Amino acid sequence: MKRFENKVVWITGASSGIGEATAYQFAQEGAKLILSARRIDELKRVKKQTKLDESQVFILPIDVENIDEIPKKAQEAVAHFGRIDVLFNNAGISQRGSVLETDMAVYQKIMNLNFFGVIALTKAVLPTMQLQKSGQIAITSSLSGKLATPMRSGYCASKHALHGFFDALRSEVYQDNIGVTLICPGYIRTNISLNAVSADGSKFGKMDDNQANGMLPEECAKRIVDAIAKNKQEVYMGGKEVLGVYLKRFFPKLLSKIVRGQMPK
Numbered sequence: 001m002k003r004f005e006n007k008v009v010w011i012t013g014a015s016s017g018i019g020e021a022t023a024y025q026f027a028q029e030g031a032k033l034i035l036s037a038r039r040i041d042e043l044k045r046v047k048k049q050t051k052l053d054e055s056q057v058f059i060l061p062i063d064v065e066n067i068d069e070i071p072k073k074a075q076e077a078v079a080h081f082g083r084i085d086v087l088f089n090n091a092g093i094s095q096r097g098s099v100l101e102t103d104m105a106v107y108q109k110i111m112n113l114n115f116f117g118v119i120a121l122t123k124a125v126l127p128t129m130q131l132q133k134s135g136q137i138a139i140t141s142s143l144s145g146k147l148a149t150p151m152r153s154g155y156c157a158s159k160h161a162l163h164g165f166f167d168a169l170r171s172e173v174y175q176d177n178i179g180v181t182l183i184c185p186g187y188i189r190t191n192i193s194l195n196a197v198s199a200d201g202s203k204f205g206k207m208d209d210n211q212a213n214g215m216l217p218e219e220c221a222k223r224i225v226d227a228i229a230k231n232k233q234e235v236y237m238g239g240k241e242v243l244g245v246y247l248k249r250f251f252p253k254l255l256s257k258i259v260r261g262q263m264p265k
């Protein structure tokens with residue numbers, strides 16, 4: 001028996017990187033998929049590559065920044081297979097820019113997508129999971145949700161905010177048999193830095209060495225699906241950067257010193 005046989009999994013940011021790799025992993029584990037992101041063509045490509053039956057995958061284009069639209073999208077998602085077993089809030093955007101130079105509009109965009117959109121989607125799906133008396137909500141946070149590095153103040157703030165919100169939610173929905181899994185990747189080999197937003201709102205457009213040498217998304221996806229299957233509360237993955245979580249907890253001043261060294265000269 002596959003772990004997600006007949007389970008319905010809704011993934012945002014499914015058109016590339018971690019979300020795409022996770023779609024393939026869930027497909028292998030027997031899930032039916034709802035794939036969301038903004039680009040339909042990319043979602044169709046991913047759907048094809050899952051090798052699932054046409055009827056097992058539903059493409060639902062969504063712009064997570066468009067918060068007013070989210071309740072209607074959630075209704076469509078629930079109506080399609082009649083239930084949602086896993087909501088994987090994965091869509092997100094990173095940042096490269098100093099606090100002094102970054103426009104307020106950039107902070108608003110990051111918070112809208114990485115935080116408010118995620119809350120809106122979660123609130124829209126929760127009543128269905130409560131009726132089912134089961135469900136799992138997973139969120140791609142980041143090691144940047146546990147510690148902070150320069151040039152990513154808005155990104156770090158948005159990911160830290162997720163921890164406050166979802167730790168609170170976990171205790172509220174425990175009695176409904178709904179679990180919450182916060183996923184904290186380190187450096188994963190995706191286009192996240194290319195797609196990151198710069199101080200003036202333009203695309204950063206460069207591949208960071210850390211990402212280029214990071215963990216493969218396929219390995220990351222295996223660990224994510226495993227953490228969700230086991231209802232883990234919080235998981236870390238990546239290379240030696242994961243040690244930062246423990247430095248922050250036990251040697252915070254040492255971590256500050258290391259992090260200072262990451263400020264571009």
Ligand SMILES: NC(=O)c1ccc[n+]([C@@H]2O[C@H](COP(=O)([O-])OP(=O)(O)OC[C@H]3O[C@@H](n4cnc5c(N)ncnc54)[C@H](O)[C@@H]3O)[C@@H](O)[C@H]2O)c1
Nearest residue numbers: 013015016017018037063064091092142185187188190192
């Ligand atoms: N790659 C890393 O090193 C890393 C590390 C920690 C956390 N993360 C997190 O992983 C998640 C996925 O990022 P990734 O690394 O796969 O990068 P990516 O840029 O390849 O993927 C981002 C996904 O989000 C989607 N997306 C962006 N804006 C959207 C919007 N407004 N509405 C709907 N979808 C939108 C994109 O289309 C894409 O599918 C993000 O939340 C990111 O913060 C990535």
